[in-house]
Amino acid sequence: MTPETLSSHRCFGGTLRICRHSSAATGTPMQFSIFLPAGKGPFPTLTFLAGLTCTEENFTAKAGAYRVASELGLAIVAPDTSPRGEGVADDEAYDLGQGAGFYIDATEAPWAPHFSMETYVIRDLAAVVRDNFPVDARRQSISGHSMGGHGALTLALKYPEHFRSVSAFAPIVSPSRCAWGEKAFTAYLGKDHSSWAAHDATALMTSGNAVGHFDDILVDQGLADPFLEKQLMPELFEEACAIHRQKLTLKRHESYDHSYYFIQSFIEDHLRFHAERLK
Numbered sequence: 001m002t003p004e005t006l007s008s009h010r011c012f013g014g015t016l017r018i019c020r021h022s023s024a025a026t027g028t029p030m031q032f033s034i035f036l037p038a039g040k041g042p043f044p045t046l047t048f049l050a051g052l053t054c055t056e057e058n059f060t061a062k063a064g065a066y067r068v069a070s071e072l073g074l075a076i077v078a079p080d081t082s083p084r085g086e087g088v089a090d091d092e093a094y095d096l097g098q099g100a101g102f103y104i105d106a107t108e109a110p111w112a113p114h115f116s117m118e119t120y121v122i123r124d125l126a127a128v129v130r131d132n133f134p135v136d137a138r139r140q141s142i143s144g145h146s147m148g149g150h151g152a153l154t155l156a157l158k159y160p161e162h163f164r165s166v167s168a169f170a171p172i173v174s175p176s177r178c179a180w181g182e183k184a185f186t187a188y189l190g191k192d193h194s195s196w197a198a199h200d201a202t203a204l205m206t207s208g209n210a211v212g213h214f215d216d217i218l219v220d221q222g223l224a225d226p227f228l229e230k231q232l233m234p235e236l237f238e239e240a241c242a243i244h245r246q247k248l249t250l251k252r253h254e255s256y257d258h259s260y261y262f263i264q265s266f267i268e269d270h271l272r273f274h275a276e277r278l279k
Contacts, residue, residue, distance in 0.1 A: 001128040006031070012070035013038040016060070021128050025105075025119040026083035032125060033060040034133060035069055035076045041134025043075040044278035046141045046271070047121070049148030052180070053099045056080045059145075062260035068268045072275040075135050079125050081147070083114040095180050096187055102175070103151030104199045106188035115188060118199075121151070122159055141274040145169040145263060146227075147180070153201035153217075153237070160210035165277040167218035167270045169263050170225055173237035174202040180231050205240035216247045218273050220266045222256030 003019040010016075014037040023030045033056045037043060048065075050058050059065070059078040069076050082101030089110040091097035097111075106115035130137045142163050144152035149171025156166035175181020176196045185196045197203035205211075221234050228234075234250055241248040256262045 001124065001131070003128055003132055011035065012067050014066065014070050016066065018056070018060075023083075023120050023124045025116040025124045026114050028083040028085050028088060028114055030080055030083065030120065030124070032056050032077055032079040032129075034078075034129065035066050036133060037070045037073050037075065039073065041075075042136035043073060043134060044139035044141070044275070045075040045077060045129070045135045046143060046274050047077045047079070047125070049103060049121070049142070049144030049151040050078065050081050051144070051146030051148045052081070053094050054081050054148075055099070058260065059263075062264070063267050064264045065267050065271060068271045072271060074271060074275050074278070075133070077125070077129055079121065082117060088114045091187075096184055100147065100184060102147060102181075102184045102188065102199070103155060104185075104188055107195070108188060108190050111188050117151075118155065121155060122162065126162070139164060139278040141165040141167075141278055143167045143169075143270055143274070144171065146232075146258065147172055149173075149219075150175055150181075150201060154199055154204060156214070157201060157204040157209040158198070160213040165216075165274050166214060167220075167273055169220050169266070169270075170222060170227070170232055170258055171201065171219060171234070171237075172232060173234055174200055176200045176203060177236070178231045178233065202236045202240045205237060205246065206243060208244055211244040211246055214246070215277070216249055216273075217241070218270060219248065219250045220253065220262075220269070221250065222253050222258065222262045224255050225258045225262075227258055
């Protein structure tokens, strides 16, 4: 899985690359960005998962992360949110299909042939980055926004051996109990709810997954977020963490919404949170 470099840019003394490679998990080409700070490495790495409708470009261009990442000597990988292209199933709605992979492996038609984003992130993306760039595979963390926050939390809780730390911006913490998640899970996984819990951060925490592995979980949530009450519901994850005494730093911010302006405002806190745990 040798990646093709589509573009390369000097950035805060380091290098930002936009890359494309073939994925066995999705059966499609996939794109990602990778920022490498100055130096030889190997660098600790943060993977950032974006939200609905996004590509690898949203975080790359809008988050304002690379000045601090350069200071911290932190590599950042930002993958696309779904498989794409001719022959890949899609839907006219923004919250299903291409751009809405939900970081799960679909089992239902017509999605199953390509929508294997869980395996893609954990196996294919990790391998192509590890094998082609100067990163330290033992020092990995994960973060994300909205649908990507859901992905970051669930993948960290399911695969704690892969990650030293996890954080999220405005995550969908219980997709089994919100319209976005119910729609996607029904399409990708089927109507049997018993399979949904393995992809629901609140359910995973309630069942005790990875309890004690992470010294803290960082979540930032804007209180002016229009999706807060019906789609995000961070209090559900907060309650689940309390059951197992899993430390959760949940920061609620007055007047902040769901946009990348919100992420820009607090991305430095997240980068420093991860860098401390990747030492």
